[in-house]
Amino acid sequence: MGFKLENTNIDALVKPDDLKIKKRTSILERELVFFGKSFSNKKKEDFYTELSVLLKAGITLKESLKLIEEGQKKEQQKSLFKDLGDSLLSGNSFSDAIKSRSEFSEYEYYSLKIGEESGTLTIITNELGLFFSKKNEQQRSLVNALTYPAIILITAVLVVIFMLRLVVPMFQDIFEQNNVDLPWITKFIVAISDFIKDYGWWMVLIIISVLLLRKVLFGSDWFKRKIDYILIKIPYLGNFLKAVYLAQFTRAISLLTASKVPVLNSIELAGKMISFYPLQDALEVVKSKILQGESLSNSLKGNKVFSKKMISMVKVAEETNQTEFMFERLNQQYSIEVQQKSKLLSTLLEPMIILVVGICVGVILVAMYLPMFKLGSVLG
Template sequence: MAFQLENISKPVSLKKEPTDHLSFLKQEITFFNNTFSNKIKEDFYTEISVLLKAGVSLKDSLDLIENSQKKKQNKELLKKISQDIVSGQSLSDALKTHKQFTDYEFHSIKIGEETGTLAKVSEQLGNFFARKNEQRRNLISALTYPFIILSTAVLVVVFMLQYVVPMFQDIFKQQGVELPNITKFIIRVSDFLGSYGFVIFILLIGILVLQPFLNKKKGFKKIKDKFILKLPFIGNFARLVYLSQFTQAVSLLTASKVPVVNSIQLVKQMINFYPLQHALETVEQHILKGESLSKSLSQHKLFDDKMIALVKVAEETNQTEYIFDRLNMQYNTQVQQLSKMLSTIMEPFIILIVGVLVGVILIAMYLPMFKLSSVMG
């Protein structure tokens, strides 16, 4: 989604930029025709900010952005918002009527309208989604190659258990060789895969297909997010990603003069990660009881000592916006470093695990062969 400033006076004659052959690498991957994804929101708010600063009216800005859209759903959505503004509604009220926009966005835009800083707030929202999309791409980049290696390794192990082990099993039965315990275990695993392997495969495919719908269920989301948080390396990486989003959101809201309690309430709705949402619910309750933000955060292990110490300094010096902005920069740097480390560490780690599994299978199969050769000799 892009516009050209030289065409601002003539929205209908909007020209499209040349297509970059590698542009698909920069696109956010979405499923089930997701309307107004985070990638589109990043461009939407950034372009609104640029156009408003250039002196273009809000209505003309929305028309320009609408004309640059490729998806029919997005065009229709922006057209409805534009019609609502023409009918007398504010941009915030127009966004509130559409489920694609959260209360966080509604309140941020509303504050921008009331304070005359809509262009600045839109720019901050664009930066928020830009950072969020960047972190998502870092996560995908860090896990893609290890995932391919792991998938290939699983197929190799399954092939050995399904086809190689049964061949050895037939030989052992014919010769009446007494099998070691490790061989018996591998044969049991092979039999289990032979009986239930197809069912397990169907279940995995079903979970992948139904995941967008299951994510809307609070129970499934709770179990999945808690499981992710407990995974080695990945859990800490996910925690830092969401803490980075949390600090950036609080910094944005603080800059808009939103009270702390309201900021916590809005951030809960913006960041879809159950452990953080649950922690913020209790933080909100403690703040309402009169406790400070730093003390409320200290009661949850999700928030590290560095954040708690700096938040306490922010409360004492009244520099909340600056401190949370610094925290956001630090967490974002850590996310980038960890994403590179994950892709570097996980590859040899997975190869090591696969090597051990294959080695155990081979040893389990060849031990009875050695015993058989000694008996025949």
Template structure:
């Protein structure tokens, strides 16, 4: 029997699916005090304590005592207080910004089906995989970003201080400058005059992005642009698909009907192409199509994924198949992240090396003329 998701959503007054920007951010983030790693430990240890026979209240009391930060202790104490006052676990967290709608619905279903212990275990696995994904992504991007920022600062330093110093020397000695040197000096002069405007422009872009991020048209066009990028587009798609399979694994493991699992996750990934595809998949299922038949019509889903889901439809092994898909996608994400890192690093170094070399050549070409004038 399917759950009445509309009734559950009505109980969730303040939080909504549209509050979640990204599964790698708000969905798996506890905000300022409760980090992703703490969330992983929280649910894993909660499962262990519940499996050992402790009541939910006693388990949360023990978890609260283990917290090192006062904010975390206060947070869990607040949940315990609400439990004592007669609230369910899901009701106790629904007004807390540290917990997402995903957790609220998962725990709510766990309470309704008597599988709260299983849900806690799956949430622990869920966030463990999320943290692994995030580490993989950061590992792939950290070195190129450091190199890019360092080189960018070096270029700015040269434009701000080195080029003007050479410009004064050339001006004093009335040396005729090559074309490339003139252009570099123009760039240096523009940077000196408008660096404040440049910084304001960058800040304006960041603010505008935050304002537009929930707009449907913005999500549509930015996602289409990113998908077309070599390597990066495919990487992002696989990350989002892996997040979807992880969510379905958790919900089907908690005995949630597959259709309800799709309804719960389609608004939570924060990725427009996947959200639209899942909405169409949901409609197809309601019209009598199987899951694999519907998914096969949309390019965002791999043929390999559709084939395995066909097996799940025929054997009724959704949990096993989606768990296997999640593991495969995580392995592919790790491989692709290493490939992206290995590809981007030399490319960035090459581009920045060309820029720095161009500036140096532009400065040293007039030096030969200058040495002739002096001699």
């Protein structure tokens, strides 16, 4: 679904001073909502979908916001929509009303402003609802893929810690009482056991502190950049994350190119919705190349974030003037890839975790039983 903006001056609409990237939110808060947000992507999906339905039914924007406000259960949500309604009553446009709210991104602001200028606000809100729907679907796929392996991993770690903290010291006492000469592997396991005994609670406190201070840590750009670049280098997981964010990117570009927004502005606005540093940095390079006169397909070359298949399809789209269609197809392909990879990720992680834990437990048992043979000869 597209909408036209032939009569809209995009250059005047998207001013350079307005294109400042806001501070990004935590990687866990922005893509995987483990810790919750006041206005999460799921709430945005419901909001834009409901708003689109009400506007399509002929209800005015002010009345629509009032109805949505009345349907909220939490006071925080009621206050948000009440403030938006009051801003409209004060004479502000809808896009200006959300611009001052931290709950909304610049991507949403410019999309809604384009809709107001072109008289296609109903279509825009529907497209935004679909955008967040796809985004939430990808998040659910990732969460579903990681939940069960995470439970297994936590359980396995607790089992290994139990053995190191309680079982190994019992064998250690027996060996010390009988002056048994320990092999190197047993000494290594005993050293780990002593470390956990001496510093175990400190490690627990550090983990709790990190969880409590996560907003401070992820509020730092350098820390988030490091985390993002570490994640993308992890085998399989890195490719999976690239597919997730490229699916969001292609969806955003498809919506904006259908609106006749210039390529440079489309990339700039889409970048504000993708809070993943490897892709953001890549888009900055793409923008600089486009400003130098390069085509979009040539600008995508030379960056590992973009696949050769994507570059080839973009080149075909430029030659045939079917950019909107091609990005829609790319979005479908990446969405399917995310679903397939999430299922495979879940399938692979479980046996891998079990295998690693089995090896750890086996090493501990072997390390403890090797000196028992020497102990038998000493007692004999």
